[in-house]
Amino acid sequence: MYSSSGDGSIIEAAVAGFVYDLVDDDDTPDSLSGDDDDAAYSLAAIGNILATCDMPGKSQIDGIDRFVYCAEETLAMQDSINPGTSDYWFASRRPTTFSSFSVTSQGMDLSIVRRTWKYNLFNQGSLK
Secondary structure, eight states: OOOTTSOGGGOHHHHHHHHHHHHOOTTSOOSSTTOOOSOOOOHHHHHHHHHHOBBTTBSSOOSHHHHHHHHHTOOGGGGOBOTTSSSBTTGGGTTOOOSOOBOOOOOOOHHHHHHHHHHHHHOOSOOO
């Protein structure tokens, strides 16, 4: 799912896989055996995050990193190092950091969202 560079956040297919894993459930066919995860959020929840997330100087979410911050309801990962590398998560966007944001909560479980994007975008960990 992720790119050979290790940063799937810049690869459309990896981003699509992440969003798909957020909305599919255990009954949804997966192309990979054992690819089921604990996420089963509605498309409306994804749309509400896209519609309500507000970051200073931005009128809309313009990257998967910003979607992650709003879905997790925290900016913590923008300052965390990707284990085993000397790069930050979402390193391609590192020069732009945020100190605040607002979003209408969709009740997503931070640990499930984090496992899902780490797996799909950076090939880290597993979905369960």
